[in-house]
Amino acid sequence: MGLKPLDRMAVWLATGLYLSYIPSTLFGALSRVRFFEWARGRRWTGAGLLGTFAGLILAPLLPTAPVSFGLFWAGAAGAACWLCGRAEKVFGVHDDPRIVLDEVVGFWTAIAFLPPRLPVWMAAFILFRALDACKLPPWVWLERLPGGLGVVADDVGAGVATNIVLRVLIWLVPWFGL
Numbered sequence: 001m002g003l004k005p006l007d008r009m010a011v012w013l014a015t016g017l018y019l020s021y022i023p024s025t026l027f028g029a030l031s032r033v034r035f036f037e038w039a040r041g042r043r044w045t046g047a048g049l050l051g052t053f054a055g056l057i058l059a060p061l062l063p064t065a066p067v068s069f070g071l072f073w074a075g076a077a078g079a080a081c082w083l084c085g086r087a088e089k090v091f092g093v094h095d096d097p098r099i100v101l102d103e104v105v106g107f108w109t110a111i112a113f114l115p116p117r118l119p120v121w122m123a124a125f126i127l128f129r130a131l132d133a134c135k136l137p138p139w140v141w142l143e144r145l146p147g148g149l150g151v152v153a154d155d156v157g158a159g160v161a162t163n164i165v166l167r168v169l170i171w172l173v174p175w176f177g178l
Contacts, residue, residue, distance in 0.1 A: 007090050013101060014080075014087035016054050020047035020100045049129060051100025055107030056125055059116070066113060073108060077152060080105045085148025095143060095151045102155040106132060109159025114166055115177040123169070123176075124162055131158040 003011070012018060063069045080101045087099050095102075110124040132155055135143065139157025143150050170177035 003090060007086060010083045010086035011090050014083045014099045016051055016100045016104070019050055019054070020098045022050070047097050047100050048103050048132060051103030052107050052125060052129055052132070054100065055104040056121060058104065059108070059111060059121060062108065064116065069112065073105075073112060076108065077105050077156065081148035081152045083148065084151040088148065088151060095154075099151060102152045103132065105152055106155030106159040109156050110162035110166070112159075112163055114163065114170070117177065120166060120170070120177060124166055127165060128158055128162040131161050 015021065063072050084099050084101055087101075088094055088096055091098065107124065107128055110128040111121055114120050114124070131139075135154065139154045139161070142153035142157050145153050
């Protein structure tokens with residue numbers, strides 16, 4: 001029995017238009033190569049990196065006015081919770097690595113209300129990936145929330161932490177945000 005159209009759409013959007021399948025296939029194949037023995041049994045597929053990159057690529061299209069951005073972000077986060085929840089039901093696994101829409105929203109959280117400058121966005125990219133991969137408390141606990149909320153909340157938490165660190169960096173080194 002095939003998927004319902006709504007489930008197909010949710011999987012399509014939650015996986016970044018199926019782009020998250022590319023690194024899963026690549027790293028799955030590479031993990032079978034003897035040189036990559038260290039990768040066996042790890043959950044890392046590279047899909048989260050691709051999802052964050054998608055957030056970076058889409059960032060110039062985000063609204064720049066604070067109220068517009070805030071409303072857009074709230075709608076995107078809510079939609080991501082619903083879509084990721086629906087996709088994880090299809091996959092049958094909580095926070096399946098193929099779901100990358102949470103990284104997109106998490107990255108947008110990381111750059112929220114910061115100067116839209118390439119150095120800031122690149123620093124956000126690197127720091128967000130590091131914090132999202134580490135899954136430190138308290139946002140590791142957010143991942144335990146049920147459904148799509150748990151899928152998205154830990155990435156939003158890593159995005160908030162990234163945003164705070166970047167604000168401190170801009171405060172300490174003002175030219176960084178220019």
